[in-house]
Amino acid sequence: MKSVAGCQLRVGYRCLFGLIAVANPQLAIRNPTTHFIFHNFLIEMMIKKAIFLFFMLFSITLQAEDTEVLFTEGNKAYEANNYELAIEKYEAVLIEKQESAQLFFNLANAYYKNNQLGKAILNYERAKILKPNLIDLAENLAIAENRKKDNIPPVPPFFLATFWQGFYQLASSAVWSVLGILMLFASVGGVALFLLKNTTKEKKRGLIVTGIGLLLSVLFLSLGNSRYQYMTNQEVAVITTAAVDFKDGADEDSNTTQPLHEGTIIQLIENIGDWYKVRLANGEVGWLQKEVFEMI
Numbered sequence: 001m002k003s004v005a006g007c008q009l010r011v012g013y014r015c016l017f018g019l020i021a022v023a024n025p026q027l028a029i030r031n032p033t034t035h036f037i038f039h040n041f042l043i044e045m046m047i048k049k050a051i052f053l054f055f056m057l058f059s060i061t062l063q064a065e066d067t068e069v070l071f072t073e074g075n076k077a078y079e080a081n082n083y084e085l086a087i088e089k090y091e092a093v094l095i096e097k098q099e100s101a102q103l104f105f106n107l108a109n110a111y112y113k114n115n116q117l118g119k120a121i122l123n124y125e126r127a128k129i130l131k132p133n134l135i136d137l138a139e140n141l142a143i144a145e146n147r148k149k150d151n152i153p154p155v156p157p158f159f160l161a162t163f164w165q166g167f168y169q170l171a172s173s174a175v176w177s178v179l180g181i182l183m184l185f186a187s188v189g190g191v192a193l194f195l196l197k198n199t200t201k202e203k204k205r206g207l208i209v210t211g212i213g214l215l216l217s218v219l220f221l222s223l224g225n226s227r228y229q230y231m232t233n234q235e236v237a238v239i240t241t242a243a244v245d246f247k248d249g250a251d252e253d254s255n256t257t258q259p260l261h262e263g264t265i266i267q268l269i270e271n272i273g274d275w276y277k278v279r280l281a282n283g284e285v286g287w288l289q290k291e292v293f294e295m296i
Helices: 004-023 025-030 032-079 083-095 101-113 117-130 137-145 159-168 173-196 200-232
Strands: 236-239 243-247 256-261 265-272 275-279 285-289 293-295
Touching: 032 083, 032 101, 083 101, 101 117, 101 137, 117 137, 117 200, 117 236, 159 200, 173 200, 243 285
Parallel strands: none
Antiparallel strands: 236 265, 236 293, 243 256, 265 275, 275 285
């Protein structure tokens, strides 16, 4: 029977000589024993990595299949008008960290049909961040917003900001970034054209390509950055409780300035414990408890 200490000694011996051979390959060539140990060491490491990758890919595949089953079951429950079951299945997919615009859209539809307006608007907004041009999203979101009890007119945004936001939402941050890098390469090609060509006409052409490439590169990279910031730095939430008191201070004893209802969108400013200072669409500022809203 092999002792544990003996096994540990052999493992340590293999690792030691394997490292020595890596540091000095000539030693492995000159010493057949070291070469044999190093060879076995590499084989063992490759086998272990292959087994690890196999089980990792296998578990990912199983997880994807499970979430696909849950999503399909949610769709069937929705079609059967069993909206509570559909919500349960869609939320189970989200627990597995499998997010998509279509999933949020379907979940929002189920919440709307189940008369949970705040949750519906919340998930429509989440779908909008991932895919603003999703079919029927804008129409369904408008229908849900028309049912809100709070009529808070927003402060009109600067028209250039509205134009910029509509522009960068045409593509993902990855697409904008790739376009920016390609234009950067084009500008480098223009520099090469300017340096390598002899005629004035070709040099001028190189300068034009360089200038246009740099301008488009800056534009596309800026669009990509704005899209990324839009997706990751959301300090916006939706009230999901049926009715709440909008306070002028961070405690229950503060005065209520007005009641707010589910579906109202708020912007977070700061917090003191579980109380958050928030801004409404019309610019009014007040305090709400964390439990009455959810982040988009």
